[in-house]
Amino acid sequence: MTESVIQLQSVSKIFVTDEVETHALSNIHLDIRKGEYVSISGPSGCGKSTLLAILGLLDSPSEGTYVLNGHAVHGLKTGERARIRNREIGFIFQAFNLIGDLTVYENVELPLTYRGMPGDERKRRVSEALERVDMAHRIKHFPAQLSGGQQQRVAVARALAGNPAIMLADEPTGNLDSANGEQVMDLLKELHKAGATICMVTHDPRYAGFADRTVHLFDGKLVPEGSHGNAQTA
Amino acid sequence: MGTAKLTIRSLLRAPVFTAVVILTIALGVGANTAIFTVIESVLLKPLPYPKPEELVGVWHTAPGIALKDLNQSAANHFTYLDENRTFQEIGVWAQLSASVTGKADPEQVRTLNVSHGTLAAIQARPLLGRVFTEHDDQPGSPRTVVLTYGYWQRRFGGERSVIGRRILVDGAAREVIGVLPEAFRFLDSKPQILVPFQFDRGKVLLGSFSQMGVARLKPGVTLEQANADVARMLPMVLEKFPAPPGFNAKLFETARIGPNVRPLEKDLLGDVGGVLWVLMGTVGLVLLIACANVANLLLVRAEARQRELAVRAALGAGAQRIAKDLLTESVILGVAGGTLGLGLAYAGVKALVWLAPAGLPRIDEISIDVPVILFAFAISTLCGILFGLIPVWRYTGRRMDGALRLGSRSFSQGRERHRVQSALVVIQVAMALVLVVGSGLMLRTFWAIQQVPPGFTQPEHVQTLRVSFPEAEVKENERVTRMQEQMLQNLLRIPGVTAASLSSSLTMSGYTNNDLVFAEDHTYALNELPPIRRFKFISPGYFSTLGRKLLAGRDMTWTDVYNRSPVGLISENFAREYWGSPQSAIGKRIREGPKDAWREIIGVVGDERDDGANKKAPAVVYWPLFLDKIFGQTDYAARGASFAIRTDRAGTEGLLKEIQQAIWSVNRNLPLAEVSTLEEIYDKSMARVSFTLVMLGIAGAMALLLGVVGIYGVISYSVTQSKREIGIRSALGATQGQLVSMFVRRGLKLAAAGAALGLVAAAIASRFMESLLFEVQPLDPLTYAGVAGIVVGIAALASYVPSRQVSGTSPLEALRAE
Structure with a gap:
């Protein structure tokens, strides 16, 4: 049996504003195994992004435990969380989130510099990642000089370069037209075939179908598989 | 509704921004107006006589x-x-x-x-x-x-x-x-x-x-x-x-x-114009730094108003109209700042007059008048236009459709956005560095002057005063000298007085008497004149009272005085110039005129900085109080006498009463004048240096403060605007330390560029200060290195504080930022 990359046990997230408690996530149990391609879907406001933020260590659960790649990470301090984000997680954002001041090459290299990786090794990894997303010919370009689809491919390369335990994609096609959206989804599928573990948030059923397994969220709770009308597996 | 009215209403809605801008301009305009007031009254106004x-x-x-x-x-x-x-x-x-x-x-x-x-x-x-x-x-x-x-x-x-x-x-x-x-x-x-x-x-x-x-x-x-x-x-x-x-x-x-x-x-x-124009240049730079700060603030405001400007453009406002709105705002701010600045200048002028060095001419004519008011409003308006032009250039005539679609960005802010602000900060740092280098050079000058032995020690313990002995009051010369000795004896009896003596001229007191001095062992070509030396007529004990060392030979005695012995002492520099060493000068003979008697050099004393601590020590000849055959006269007595009394009680009212009693017990009709301690005389001679130091120090501090505020503002703004970038970097694993160091590096780059530019500018500008410096080169490496280090260090701190605050925010929150 393949090992778990992500294990969430009884995870809840409660936001408190002006003495009003909002239960964004309630009692979530989730297990994602190595090499798996999981999509999380659900209507707007159901807690998809909150769940992804917790998985990406950008936020912490109010309750429950989170084990990432065999290590409990729910109670870590800020600095340690940053270190694990850098080494274990690759992010792909809806808005690409490239840094405008940096070239394509520098954007992809950025997480590796935070890791203190030697220059030669960084160069090799960046080149490989850009070749995999077919953007090696644009290394000196700035984000503003690229199309949306190209920017997202660079963002994918950035997520790949660090060889993370899991890639977290938050509506990766949300800012793209359908042709570019398809290309990005094909790219993720290729990466998955090559062994990458991917967890993707999407509200688009067409793209959810690219995953091995779809997890549905509704009002902050996981909906048991089979109780949902839509296709849950690819 | 008029543009001005709308602009004022808009400014009142942003009270903090408006107050900061007006205050910044007021400081710059106020300093310039204050110095201009002095320059106008002292240098530019014609003399108060017909034609x-x-x-x-x-x-x-x-x-x-x-x-x-x-x-x-x-x-x-x-x-x-x-x-x-x-x-x-x-x-x-x-x-x-x-x-x-x-x-x-x-x-x-x-x-x-x-x-x-x-x-x-x-x-x-x-x-x-x-x-x-x-x-x-x-x-x-x-x-x-x-x-x-x-x-x-x-x-x-x-x-x-x-x-x-x-x-x-x-x-x-x-x-x-x-x-x-x-x-x-x-x-x-x-x-x-x-x-x-x-x-x-x-x-x-x-x-x-x-x-x-x-x-x-x-x-x-x-x-x-x-x-x-x-x-x-x-x-x-x-x-x-x-x-x-x-x-x-x-x-x-x-x-x-x-x-x-x-x-x-x-x-x-005299040469007072040099100091005043240096100060004018200095505060002019302060104003430019203030303008750069205000321009930066206006850029931020214009950027925040970009959507509004875009909507106006979309509704048909042309580039000229938008430029007019922006310029109206900056000119209103300029004039408001200028008005407040004029008030500050009024207080500043009072302070300047109070601080002004002894000898600053026309000091009682210094006042704020119509030309000064016109100057204040002219520079305020000019500044308003100057700092208003930058946002005008930046934000008018550009494509506004982008501004209307803000919020759909897919990457963080590019470098273009901060280029103008960064350039302004580089210029600010450069100008601040020029001023701080100026202050540093003056500080080194002040320090160097204070290291110079002035020709006396512990001047705070020496009470001085001057008494004149007019012929109508005391006819015979010898009688003058005997009265002076009697007065000294009386003074020595005052409790706490350890020494008392007198001289025709105390060090730095401004009484100078110069004449030719011939040396017996020097040959002069036909009709050649020897150099002019300073003459002083002293009582025995003068040097020990002041604390000056006798380097060779002996002091004069009352016997020398009353016997009208042909003797004298000279200063060390005179001895070295003619005879190589103090010892070699002993026994040599000198005289004042070709027909006068030769007089033997019986002692050599250390030099005295008679023209001020920062001026070369003159070669001095010390004659006895009473002597004959000099200046073509049968005999001569020093009828103007400055008394020096060494005591811990110097400067106290009780002592002055006892001194008055000691002198008036000899002659009731001789007034006491110029009562002060030797320290006060020294401070007075240092007044111009101190004044320049204080003024440049204030200007340098203002410049540094404005420069630091500029760097802080730009880094703070840059950090705030880069919140999303911080989120991205944080999501990719950057630690808070890495984020802080990124922004500090950014600030340091600006500061280093400004410092490099400033060092070059300071090297050029310091030439204008050359006449104000003492034993410090205009390119003094210690000052330049020290100031550059201080400026860069402060810039690092000014970058660190805002970076630390913002880079500590949650990455999720930062990622959501627009």
Whole structure:
């Protein structure tokens, strides 16, 4: 049996504003195994992004435990969380989130510099990642000089370069037209075939179908598989 | 609704922004207006006389004896009076002092001694009575005196019946013939009474250039013509008047005396213009830094208003209209800041006058007037336009559709956005560095001056005062000296007094007496004149009272004084110049004139910085208080005596009463004048350096503060605007330390660029300060390195604080930021 990359046990997230408690996530149990391609879907406001933020260590659960790649990470301090984000997680954002001041090459290299990786090794990894997303010919370009689809491919390369335990994609096609959206989804599928573990948030059923397994969220709770009308597996 | 009204309403809605901008401008405009007020009053205003452009100072040059400025002698004056073709009026004058007795306590007053042509040249009119005529100048004419308004009010309660009354001046009765109006000014002298010179033409000899010359040019005469006229008359002086005994006229030819007629205002202003223009340049830079800060704030505001501007453009506002709106805002801010600045300048001028160095001319004329107000509003408006143009250039005429679609960005802010702000910060840091280097150089100058042994020790424990012994009061020279010794004996009996002595001139007191000194073992070519040395007449114990070391030989004694022994002491620099060492000078003989007696050098003492701690120490000869065969006289006594009394009680009221008693117990009619500690005399001589230091220090601190605020603002703004980038980097694993160091590096890059630019600019600008420096090179590496280090260090801190605050926010929150 393949090992778990992500294990969430009884995870809840409660936001408190002006003495009003909002239960964004309630009692979530989730297990994602190595090499798996999981999509999380659900209507707007159901807690998809909150769940992804917790998985990406950008936020912490109010309750429950989170084990990432065999290590409990729910109670870590800020600095340690940053270190694990850098080494274990690759992010792909809806808005690409490239840094405008940096070239394509520098954007992809950025997480590796935070890791203190030697220059030669960084160069090799960046080149490989850009070749995999077919953007090696644009290394000196700035984000503003690229199309949306190209920017997202660079963002994918950035997520790949660090060889993370899991890639977290938050509506990766949300800012793209359908042709570019398809290309990005094909790219993720290729990466998955090559062994990458991917967890993707999407509200688009067409793209959810690219995953091995779809997890549905509704009002902050996981909906048991089979109780949902839509296709849950690819 | 008018543009101005709308703009004011909009500014009132952003009170913090508006207040910060107005205050920043007010500081810059206020500092500039304050310094301009001084410059306008001191340098730019014409002299307060009719047709001031016709007034000249009559000076000479004497390259043969290395004198650039040789003043006026009675022989030259009479020759010019008789023979000139270019002057309407010509006169001589000197600032002296005299004792006035016979009414209450004796009083030492400042006098302006003049020939009648002096008051005629400046066209002085009396308030009461008359001013001097040619008749008053004649020897044998009744002795007269003219009172200044202040003295008339103080001593005579403004009584109009004062005309015709007699007062005792230096023991001689003089008739009051006139009172001058309150507005009377004569250059920067502040006399209490005016007395006429009464030169006896028959007894006038060549030389003795101890008066100042003033003249009014005939209409249409140029300075060149006046100088040519004086050059024509100079040979006549040698023909008309005899040389003093032992000299011949040929000796005066070797001095190669030439004409040096120049605008009278130069006599008034001296070199004070150098300091004031350096200060004006300094505060000008402060204003530019303030403008850069305000421009940065306006850029931020314009950026925040980009959507609004885009909507206006979409609704049909042209580039000109938008530019007008932006400029209206900046000009309103400029004028508001200028108005507040004018108020600050008013307070600043008061502080400046209080801080101003002794000898800053026309200080009582310094006031804010119409030209100053116009200046303040002109620079405020100009600044408003200047800092308003940057956002205008940046935000008008650009495509506005992008601004309307903000919020759909898929990458963080690019470098383009901060380029202008960064450039402004680089310029600010550069300008601040120039000013701080200026302050640093002055600080080093101040320190260097303080390391110079001035010729005395512990000046705070030396009480000084001056007593004059007029002939009318004490006729015989020897009697003067005996009274002086008696006074010293009385002073030594005062509890706590450890030493007491006197000199014709204390160090740095401004009383100078210079003359030729011949050395017996030096040969002089035919008609060669030896260099001029400073003369001082001292009592025994003078050097030990001041704490100055005797380097060789011995001090003089009262026996030397009363025996009129032909002895003297000299300063170390004189000894080294002529004989190589203090010891070698002992036993050598010197004299003042070719016919005078040779006098033996019995001692050599350390140098004294008589012209100020930052000026070269003059070579000094110290003669006994009482001696014979000098200055062509049978005997001579120092009738003007400055007492030095060493005691821990210096400066206390109790001591002064006891000193007064000690002196008046010898002669009740001798007034005590110029009562101060030696430390006060020293501080006064340092006043200009201290003033420049304080002013440059304030300007440097203001510049640094504004520069730091600029860096803080840009980094803070940059961090805030980069919140999303912070989120991205944080999501990718950047630690808080890595994020902080990224922004600090950004700040340091700006500071380093500014510092590099500033160092080059400072190297150029410091040349203008060269005359203000002392034993510090304008390119002093220590100052430059230290200041650059301080500026970069402060910049790092100014970058660290905002970086630390913002980079600590949650990455999720940062990612959501727009």
